[in-house]
Amino acid sequence: MPELPEVEVVRRGLAAHVTGRTVSGVELSGSRVARRHVPGPEDLVARLTGQVLGEAHRRGKYLWIPLAAPDAADELPAEGLVVHLGMSGQLLVRPPGAPDERHLHARFDFADGGPQLRFVDQRTFGGLSLDRLDGRGIPAPVRHIAPDPFDPAYDRPTAVERLKARHSAVKRGLLDQRVVSGIGNIYADEALWRAGVHGERDSSTLTRPVLGRLLDHVRDVLAAALAAGGTSFDRLYVDVNGASGYFSRSLAAYGQAGMPCRRCGTPIRREAFMNRSSYSCPRCQPRPRRAAR
DNA sequence: CGTTCATCCTGAGAGC
DNA sequence: TGCTCTCAGGATGAAC
Numbered sequence: 001m002p003e004l005p006e007v008e009v010v011r012r013g014l015a016a017h018v019t020g021r022t023v024s025g026v027e028l029s030g031s032r033v034a035r036r037h038v039p040g041p042e043d044l045v046a047r048l049t050g051q052v053l054g055e056a057h058r059r060g061k062y063l064w065i066p067l068a069a070p071d072a073a074d075e076l077p078a079e080g081l082v083v084h085l086g087m088s089g090q091l092l093v094r095p096p097g098a099p100d101e102r103h104l105h106a107r108f109d110f111a112d113g114g115p116q117l118r119f120v121d122q123r124t125f126g127g128l129s130l131d132r133l134d135g136r137g138i139p140a141p142v143r144h145i146a147p148d149p150f151d152p153a154y155d156r157p158t159a160v161e162r163l164k165a166r167h168s169a170v171k172r173g174l175l176d177q178r179v180v181s182g183i184g185n186i187y188a189d190e191a192l193w194r195a196g197v198h199g200e201r202d203s204s205t206l207t208r209p210v211l212g213r214l215l216d217h218v219r220d221v222l223a224a225a226l227a228a229g230g231t232s233f234d235r236l237y238v239d240v241n242g243a244s245g246y247f248s249r250s251l252a253a254y255g256q257a258g259m260p261c262r263r264c265g266t267p268i269r270r271e272a273f274m275n276r277s278s279y280s281c282p283r284c285q286p287r288p289r290r291a292a293r
Numbered sequence: 294c295g296t297t298c299a300t301c302c303t304g305a306g307a308g309c
Numbered sequence: 310t311g312c313t314c315t316c317a318g319g320a321t322g323a324a325c
Binding site for chain 3: 297298
């Protein structure tokens with residue numbers, strides 16, 4: 001479920017609550033949560049135990065926690081714990097005695113005896129793995145992910161060219177994490193509404209200035225959502241302390257079918273797209289004559 | 294090569 | 310109440 005703002009809220013929670021702490025034990029319930037850790041769940045547990053956690057990083061919707069370099073202070077961390085929340089994953093900071101959550105998959109205990117870190121995931125599309133970090137500190141599973149709009153490595157002109165080169169619906173481009181990362185179904189629809197562009201317009205037919213403005217709307221809406229603590233429709237998206245964000249009240253398009261458009265008053269429509277839903281204003285975002293899908 | 298589709302899961306809500 | 314159906318913040322690999 002979480003997109004960039006929600007994942008960043010979680011990253012900040014990790015930075016505040018687990019950085020610098022020593023893992024004294026890890027307990028996994030089932031092996032599915034570690035399915036992307038090729039050497040297997042036992043290996044994951046064994047290699048995390050005793051490690052000191054560094055400050056959490058994020059690219060797009062991926063999180064990783066570098067394991068602090070054990071010896072030389074100037075040595076870069078060689079490995080990191082990679083976390084993807086998928087559609088329903090949560091990282092929670094909870095007291096050691098707290099009852100197990102319904103879909104608890106991993107529990108980290110710390111040598112200081114303080115709060116545990118727990119990975120809870122209803123649908124288990126998310127997961128954990130331990131991976132090597134490259135020379136720039138990026139884990140292998142994240143290497144193919146493009147920088148997100150807040151990354152110093154983000155290059156707007158490159159992103160514009162990538163979109164311009166695609167012969168496909170522009171919304172597909174926004175959702176493709178190899179073009180720009182961090183955008184999901186909610187913020188794609190919000191940015192398209194702000195730009196006044198229908199998501200099924202063929203990306204290559206849009207002008208570079210239009211694509212550039214669309215990307216700027218993406219950045220702006222992601223920033224506004226982050227400032228509001230993210231979008232929470234229910235208890236599935238919460239920060240590490242279990243608190244909800246309140247950006248859902250600011251959504252202009254996503255989930256607003258039948259509600260008047262905030263610009264022109266026309267009822268927002270819902271359409272099927274990519275086996276899910278898209279929301280848009282029929283008047284501000286006219287459908288293309290020949291939709292690219 | 295780029296693009297599209299099916300698939301991994303559980304739960305909530307609607308309609309009958 | 311209970312059944313069936315649809316839908317949900319995502320990413321991936323295999324097929325075209």
